[in-house]
Amino acid sequence: MAVFSSLTPVFVAVLCVIIGFLFKNSRRREPRSKQKRSDQTARPWVDEDLQDDTEISSKHNDATEEENLQHIPYTPARYSAAEMLERSEKFYSLMNLRRSVRFISPEPVPKEVIDNVIRTAGTAPSGAHTEPWTFVVVSDADLKHKIREIVEEEEEINYKQRMGHKWVHDLKKLRTNWVKDYLDVAPCLILVFKQTYGFLSGGKKKTHYYNEISVSISCGILLAALQNVGLVTVTTTPLNCGPQLRSLLQRPANEKLLMLLPVGYPSSDAKVPDLKRKDLNDIMVTV
Amino acid sequence: MAVFSSLTPVFVAVLCVIIGFLFKNSRRREPRSKQKRSDQTARPWVDEDLQDDTEISSKHNDATEEENLQHIPYTPARYSAAEMLERSEKFYSLMNLRRSVRFISPEPVPKEVIDNVIRTAGTAPSGAHTEPWTFVVVSDADLKHKIREIVEEEEEINYKQRMGHKWVHDLKKLRTNWVKDYLDVAPCLILVFKQTYGFLSGGKKKTHYYNEISVSISCGILLAALQNVGLVTVTTTPLNCGPQLRSLLQRPANEKLLMLLPVGYPSSDAKVPDLKRKDLNDIMVTV
Numbered sequence: 001m002a003v004f005s006s007l008t009p010v011f012v013a014v015l016c017v018i019i020g021f022l023f024k025n026s027r028r029r030e031p032r033s034k035q036k037r038s039d040q041t042a043r044p045w046v047d048e049d050l051q052d053d054t055e056i057s058s059k060h061n062d063a064t065e066e067e068n069l070q071h072i073p074y075t076p077a078r079y080s081a082a083e084m085l086e087r088s089e090k091f092y093s094l095m096n097l098r099r100s101v102r103f104i105s106p107e108p109v110p111k112e113v114i115d116n117v118i119r120t121a122g123t124a125p126s127g128a129h130t131e132p133w134t135f136v137v138v139s140d141a142d143l144k145h146k147i148r149e150i151v152e153e154e155e156e157i158n159y160k161q162r163m164g165h166k167w168v169h170d171l172k173k174l175r176t177n178w179v180k181d182y183l184d185v186a187p188c189l190i191l192v193f194k195q196t197y198g199f200l201s202g203g204k205k206k207t208h209y210y211n212e213i214s215v216s217i218s219c220g221i222l223l224a225a226l227q228n229v230g231l232v233t234v235t236t237t238p239l240n241c242g243p244q245l246r247s248l249l250q251r252p253a254n255e256k257l258l259m260l261l262p263v264g265y266p267s268s269d270a271k272v273p274d275l276k277r278k279d280l281n282d283i284m285v286t287v
Numbered sequence: 288m289a290v291f292s293s294l295t296p297v298f299v300a301v302l303c304v305i306i307g308f309l310f311k312n313s314r315r316r317e318p319r320s321k322q323k324r325s326d327q328t329a330r331p332w333v334d335e336d337l338q339d340d341t342e343i344s345s346k347h348n349d350a351t352e353e354e355n356l357q358h359i360p361y362t363p364a365r366y367s368a369a370e371m372l373e374r375s376e377k378f379y380s381l382m383n384l385r386r387s388v389r390f391i392s393p394e395p396v397p398k399e400v401i402d403n404v405i406r407t408a409g410t411a412p413s414g415a416h417t418e419p420w421t422f423v424v425v426s427d428a429d430l431k432h433k434i435r436e437i438v439e440e441e442e443e444i445n446y447k448q449r450m451g452h453k454w455v456h457d458l459k460k461l462r463t464n465w466v467k468d469y470l471d472v473a474p475c476l477i478l479v480f481k482q483t484y485g486f487l488s489g490g491k492k493k494t495h496y497y498n499e500i501s502v503s504i505s506c507g508i509l510l511a512a513l514q515n516v517g518l519v520t521v522t523t524t525p526l527n528c529g530p531q532l533r534s535l536l537q538r539p540a541n542e543k544l545l546m547l548l549p550v551g552y553p554s555s556d557a558k559v560p561d562l563k564r565k566d567l568n569d570i571m572v573t574v
Contacts, residue, residue, distance in 0.1 A: 069560040084516040088403035095410040116375035123382040128457045136572045170415045220507015229371040273356040285423045
C-alpha cells in the first residue's frame with residue numbers, strides 16, 4: 001500500500017491530463033450541425049435540403065442595413081386567355097429549340113446584346129433581394145486561352161481520375177471530354193460567380209441567403225435571354241477550377257465560380273446529340 | 288526504483304488502454320471529405336463548391352444505360368444584329384417588370400397555359416441530361432389548405448426560433464412573415480421537387496448530377512415563362528416543410544422539395560416593395 005500511495009500523485013496527475021485531453025477533444029468533435037440545430041426545435045423529419053451553403057451565423061461580423069421600403073401598387077400587363085395561350089406556346093417553342101451547343105463560331109457578338117442579356121439575368125429573384133451574382137464577360141483572347149489551359153488541365157484529371165467510369169460513361173453519349181476548343185473559339189465566355197456573402201456600406205459582412213439557388217435561377221433566365229437572341233452556349237460547371245479561375249480573374253474571396261458559359265453563334269457545322277425531352281406527363285403531376 | 292518497477296505494468300496497461308482509445312477516436316474523427324478525396328488528386332486549392340449534393344458513389348447500386356445517340360446538325364434561327372438588339376431589349380423590359388408578388392387573385396388560370404409553362408421549364412439543361420425535376424401542380428382547395436397549415440406551422444417556428452433576428456430583420460422590409468394567405472388564395476401552387484437520383488429501366492438507381500443547380504435553372508426558365516403570360520408568383524423555399532409536403536403529395540423518396548410557387552394573376556390591390564435592382568456595372572465585369 002505504501003508503494004501505491006507514493007505513486008498516486010504522479011498517476012493521478014497523468015490521468016487528469018489524459019482525461020482533460022479526452023474531454024477537450026470530445027467537445028471539439030461535437031458536430032457543427034448540432035450546434036446549428038440548437039436554436040431550432042429538434043424533429044426527426046427536419047429537412048435540411050432547403051438549406052444551401054448560405055453562411056448565416058454570428059461567426060461573421062454580420063449586420064444589416066436599416067431600410068424602410070415603401071410599398072407600391074403593382075399593376076402589370078394583363079392578357080386575355082387566348083393571348084396567354086398563344087404567348088405560352090410561342091415561348092415554349094422558342095425555348096424548346098434551345099440546346100447545349102459545343103460548336104461555337106468565332107464571329108464576334110454585339111456587345112450591347114450581351115449587356116442586355118446580363119441585365120436580364122439580373123432581374124432574377126434572390127434571397128432577401130441580395131442579388132448575389134457577378135457575371136464576368138471575357139473576350140480577350142489571351143485570357144480565354146489561360147482559362148482554357150486551367151479548365152483542360154483540371155478536366156483531364158476529372159475525366160481520368162475524379163469522375164469515375166460511370167460518370168464518364170454517362171457523358172459519352174454527349175461526346176464531351178476534357179478538350180474544350182470552344183473556350184478559345186467562342187467570342188465571349190461568361191463566368192458566373194455566386195457571392196457567398198456581401199458587404200454592407202460600413203464594410204461589415206452581409207448574409208446572402210440561398211445564394212447558390214438564386215444564382216442558378218438567374219442562370220436560367222440568362223439561358224432564356226441568350227436563346228431569345230439566337231446565341232448558343234453550354235452550361236458547364238468545371239470541377240475544381242473555381243479557385244484558379246477566380247484568382248486569374250482577380251475576383252474577391254466572397255465570390256465562387258458556379259458556371260462557365262461559352263457564348264456565341266453556333267458554327268455552321270454545329271451538331272448536337274439527338275436527345276429527346278421527357279413528356280409533360282413525366283415531369284408534371286396535377287392534383 | 289523498486290516502487291516504480293512494481294507499478295509499471297499497471298501504469299503501462301492503463302496508458303495503453305487510454306492511448307488505444309484516443310487513437311480509435313482520432314481515426315473515427317477523420318473527416319469524411321478526406322475519404323471522398325482519396326481517389327482524387329489532393330491539392331490545396333481544390334474547389335468543392337461546384338459540387339452540390341449529387342449522390343455519386345458506389346454505395347448505390349448504380350448502373351448506366353447503354354445509349355448510342357446519333358448526333359444531328361443544329362441550325363437555329365439567326366437574327367441580324369439589329370434584330371438581336373431589339374429582341375434583347377424587349378425581353379429585358381418584360382423580365383424587368385417581374386416582381387415577387389404575395390398578393391394573388393383567386394381567379395382561375397387557364398390549365399393549358401400552366402401546362403405550357405411547365406413544358407417550357409422542362410427545356411432546361413441538366414447534368415448529363417437527367418431532367419431531374421417534378422412539378423406538382425395543386426389546385427384542389429383542401430390540399431392547398433393542408434399545404435398552408437404545414438407551411439405556416441413550420442414558418443412560425445422558423446421566424447420565431449430558427450431564422451434568428453438578423454434574417455427576420457432582413458426580410459422585414461419585404462413585409463414577409465409566417466402568415467401565407469396566398470397558399471389558400473392562389474388558384475394553383477407549383478411545388479418543385481428535385482430528384483436526387485433516378486431509376487434505370489431495370490430499377491437500378493441512376494445518378495442525377497448537379498440536380499439542385501439543374502432544377503434551379505429550370506425554375507429560372509419557369510419564372511420567365513410565367514412572366515411572359517402575365518402571371519405572378521413568389522419563389523419560396525419553406526424551411527423544414529419538405530418531408531411533410533412530400534408525404535402529403537405522396538412523392539417518392541428520391542424527390543425533395545426545392546421550391547414552392549403560388550401562381551395566379553396579381554390581385555387588384557397587389558403591392559410590392561419599392562426595390563431597385565443593381566446597375567449593370569455592379570453585376571457585370573468585362574475583361
